[in-house]
Amino acid sequence: MTDGELPPAPPEVASVVPDDPARARLQSYAEFLASAGVERGLLGPREVPRLWDRHLLNCAVVAPMVPAGAHVIDVGSGAGLPGLVWAIVRSDITLTCLESLQRRATYLEEAVGALGLTDRVSVVRARAEDVVRGRASESSLRGDVVTARAVAPLDKLAGWTVPLLKPGGDLLALKGQSAADEVEAARTVLERLGIDSVEIVQCGEGIVDPPTTVVRARKAR
Template structure:
C-alpha cells in the first residue's frame, strides 16, 4: 500500500511558504494534504499538479493577499478546489471569505475542507453561478464583497461581466492571471469600463518571495451598471406559468 502523502512545502520553497503563511503554515499544510488526496481522487486537482502544488498553486494564490485590504469581505468566484479563496482564508484570518462554486461535487469538497480546517467562523460556501448570486435567485441570496477574486475562470471581458456586479461600489475585482494579463487588458479595457469598472491595472505580487511573481489584474468598481436578472433567477422568483 502507498505511504502517507507528504504535503509539506519542498525545502527550496520553505522560506517563501513561511513568509506568506506565517504561523498558519501548519493550516496551509493541512489544506495541501486535502488537495493531494481527496482533491486528486475527486478530480479537482490533476495528478500531475500534486508535485507542484506549492509553487504553482498555493504560493501563487497566497501572494495575492497583498492586494487585499485588512478586514475585507472577499467573494471568490468559481472557487473549484478553493483556489484562491481557501488559500486567502488560510493566510489571512482577518478576512471573511465566501466561496462561490456552481458544481455540486466541488461545493461538497469545499464544505468538507472548511469543516476539517475549522474555518467555519470566517468562510462559507455558496453553490451558484456568479450571475445568480449577484442578483439573488435559484435559492441564493444576493452577495457583494469588498474584493471579488477569481483564478483561471475566464477571459477578462466575461470575468468582469460576472464579477463586477458582486463588488461593492469603490471595491475591487482581483483576477489572478498569467502571461496573458497585459494582452487581456489591452483587448478588453473598453468592455470593462462599459461594465462600470475603472481602468484595469496589472500588478506583480510576491516580488522577491515567489518566482515568478503572481500576476493579477485589478479593477475598481467606479459605478453601478444595471445587471440583467438571469433566467434561472426569474424562474425561481416567478414560478412556472400556466
C-alpha cells in the same frame, strides 16, 4: 520523493506566512488537496509535486492586496484557489466560495469544515451569472473584493464579477502572461460596468517564479 507525492513546504512559506497557526493550517490544506482533492478529481495527480509553488504560494503572495477586514467572493473557487489560501493566511477576512458544480461545492464545504474555517467561510453553489441576474437564492451577495483564478477570459469574467462588487471594491483576477491583452479586450466592458481604474500588478517576485500576475480593477464609489 516519488511522483505524485506532496513535497515538504519550501522555505519561502515561512516568509509569506510568518504566523505559525496559519502555516500549520496551510499545511493541512496542502495535505487535504493532495489526498481528497486528487481522489475526487479536483486536482490532477501531476499537480501534487508542484502544489506549493504553483498553487498555494502562487495564491498566498496575492493575499496582501486584500484590504483589512474585507469580505471576499471567490468566483469559480474549484478546490478553493485562491479563496481558501487567503482565508487561511488572513484571519481578518471573511470569504464566500462561489462554485457552480455541486461536486466541487460539496468538496469545498468539507475542506472548510476540516480546516476549522466555518465561522469565516461559506460555500454557495450557484453560477455567478445567476447570482448577478438575481436567479440564485444568494442574489444579494456582494463583496469588498471579488477574485477568480483560471475561470474565464477577463471580458467574460467582468460581467460575472464586477456586479458582485460593492462600490469602491476591487476585482483581483489572477491571470498569466495574457493579462495585458485581456485588459485591452475587456476595457470597454469594464468601463460600462463602472470600473474606473485598472492596473496589472506582479506579486511574489523572488518567491514564486514566475510572479503571480494580478489584474486589479477598481469599481467607482
